[in-house]
Amino acid sequence: MSKNKTQTKIGAPTFWEQYRRKPLGMVGLAIVSLYVFVAIFAPYLTPYTPKEILLADRIAAPAWFRSILPKFADAPSSVRISLGSQEWTVSEAVGGGLAPAESDDSPLSVIQFEPFVRDEVVSEEEIDVLEVEEYPKEPEQGVVTLSYTLPYNYSAPKTFGLTFNYWIEAPSDSKTELEFVIETPEGKRYSLWGKSASGQLANQPARIDSRDLSLKQRLGMTIFDDPAPRIFSSRGDYSLLLIARTIPGEEPTRVYISDPEFYIPGTVHGLLGADHMGADLWTQLVYGTRISLSIGLSAAAISVAVGTAVGIISGYLGGVVDEFIMRIVDVLMAIPDLPILIILGALLGKSVWNIVLLISAFAWMGTARLVRSQTLSLRERVFVEAAKASGASDAYVMIIHILPNVLPLVFAGMVLRIPSAILTEAALSFLGLGDPRVATWGRMLHNARGFGAFTTLAWWWLVPPGLAITFLSLAFVFIGNTVNEILNPRYRERS
């Protein structure tokens, strides 16, 4: 832009001198810089990725609600404990114990029971002494209880769950029983899960979920009862107990418990709460910045580039070409753009790139008209005629003489095009036509509407994406208007 000779005699340094004196323009620039910063450093600003789900209970409220709203005063945030071999303490050990861990953070716990040796060396004299009932000697049941103390000082959660994998190596004449129990601070015991096996058992998963009907039946509850609030009804130290009982065989019995994870989804979570899948809303908001900025900028750039090229060609060549192009522009402008974007968006498939192309395809006409009218007056100017007289080709004149002179207009137009591109993308995503693989603000609003933000009154899910869109759009409007004021004082009113 520093090479403009005729219309605006503003070089880059002068432009900046003028720009920095406009407060609104500077505010716009600051806001956009902030968004760009957030977009670039998104992974460092968020504790999760947008794809991580089940981080908290569905539609969890922001964690800071605890300090301002009495209703949330002691709502639980997510409790997630990985119970490796180091976490357990052995609270009961008869005939066996916890095998030493391979490493300090091993997720695998091995409970090992002594074998029962049937042919113990028993001397004849002793038999005489023993009473008949005690012979032959039966194996005694071994019991190992692993316990973990969980301090819980919140109001009751809505759900909880436990997952782990387990397998048993044991001789075929042994019998093993596994049980998972939660003991409340009052000492009440809830047996949540059990499994008994004879001999070997291959690796298999255990999934305990407080919402399961089978669990409710096991606890003697009806389908409408909710185990989670009942079990975690009081505050204090809960004990998670994993009990292994075995009637040993002639070989040692080993029970392997791998990767146990105990999980109480929090009803409050993070900065902005969680969505219906338990994904972090703050993370979605931050990552949404990337999509909105890139779609806004690229759609605006593409549409303005196309509009500029078409406008210059149409205005400079004139005649039939001009007439033809302008009629196409008229027709395209007459087509209702949101309905057509909905139809084409659904047809072409939901991807970010398709959305950019579609938005650009229906947004270049305004620029084309503006640039054309500017070109019409430029091509009558002396310097253009001089260039033509000295034998310059049409392409040369258009690129070297016309283009630099429409650029100031185009540049401001492009900045002002960004907010509408951002809003259009948000509307399409909101209607469910966005790329399902990426987190966008429109998609957050789509989910909020579709998955229960209204019935749960989760305004914290609804408000942030809209605010983010509004501030970003406003910032670009400020910048665009300021640029217009400086570069194109005559067009100020039009934009």
Added chain:
Amino acid sequence: MGYSRYLLRRLGYALIVLFVIISFNFAIFRLMPGDATKMIIDPMFTPEAKAELRRQFGLDDPPLVQYVKYIGSLAKFDLGLSFSTRRPVINELKERLPNTMVLFLSSFVLTTMIGISVGVYTASKRGTFADSFVTGAGLFAYAVPSFWIQLLLLMLFGYYIPILPIHGTMSAPPPDGFFLQLLDRIHHLILPAGSNVVIAFGSWALYTRNTMLEALGQDYIVTARAKGLHEKTVLRHHALRSVLPPIVTLIFSALPGMVAGAVITETIFSWHGVGKYLLDAVMQQDYPAAQGAFYLIALAVVTCNLAADVVYGIVDPRIRVGEGGAK
């Protein structure tokens, strides 16, 4: 060039636009990935039944024949059978069109009335709080996602303070008696129409204000005042006269945008109208229904554009006298 010649030109132009839209409408649904018939034809059907269905939907003819038939049937407002309901699309649209019209007209009339009055008022109060409020509201209307405002209003008045119905055009079952039914419908209309007003009145007010201010700064206004004319006379006979054409033009040229915006409003408030029908049809891949709804919306937009041209010619005498290079 006379006014009638101008009108003929615009009419011809509107027909061309309509033709392009129809052709586009025809082409786009045949460029679909995959076979459109998969949606309706159950794999369990016998080959004969499949063939019969294909024939029924006219999918066996060569494209050109289909195209000619399509245009012919459009002229008769025969929009085919919906894939999902197997009912004629035109009947479904007829059911919904009155709802859309009610929502659209009430939003439109209220928005323009409120917007223009506020704009005229603030033009005379330059520099006051009302003035900066309108400037802010206009800017806001440009930057804020309209569907977000609607969602917020819906949550506020439908859920937090549940005084307004959250969806639909009327209660089910509707109350007895004409008067109660009317009240019920108005009750359902408040939120969708009201939210449209909240979203759009700012830009109307801002535009009216700016146009008024521009007119008031003109030399002939200064002259009129200098002649000692009453301020009211100056405003009515001089300023408003020149402000009217751009505002009326804007009213009519805003119509298409508002027609198109019906899709979002109707979707948010589950309004039983054409816009929601279009989105639902697109989502269910019900092509005849989507085509029909799009055709109807496009027809409305083209008609509004034509109306804008006609009215523009009436309010701006320059158009009637000659095109004066304006294109």
